[in-house]
Amino acid sequence: MDRVAKLASQKAVVIFSKSSCCMSHTIKRLFYEQGVSPMVHELDEDSRGRDIEWALVRLGCNPAVPAVFIGGKFVGSANTVMTLQLNGSLKKMLKDAGAIWL
Incomplete structure (x- = not known):
């Protein structure tokens, strides 16, 4: 848990992902298209990924x-992030965390 918290606080947006997961790819793409440069941890490429x-x-x-994770806080998985995007609150969260300026 401590390792996750430490990694999650290293950048405004942190995504724990697997390179073979289509939903992970979709979420990363969503952030990239908004001009966010998230820190991505590919668990299937990390020796401590299973932990x-x-x-x-x-x-x-x-x-x-x-x-x-946005601003060091756990936001959720794909369903939660997509819901936030659709209702317009994701952009505000990203602004508040300093991930985007506009």
Whole structure:
């Protein structure tokens, strides 16, 4: 859990992902298209990825990826992020965290 918290606070937007996960790809693309440059941790390419994945599940992220943190706080997985995007509140969160300026 401490490792996840430390990694999640390293940048305004942090995404825990798997390179083979289509929903992870979709969420990363959503952020890139908004001009956000997130820190992405590919769990299937990390030697400690399995431990991080278990920590994310314990945090309440099911499935474990994609897991999105904005401003060091856990936002949720793909469904939550897409809901925030559709209702317009994702952009405000990104502005408040300093991930985007406009």
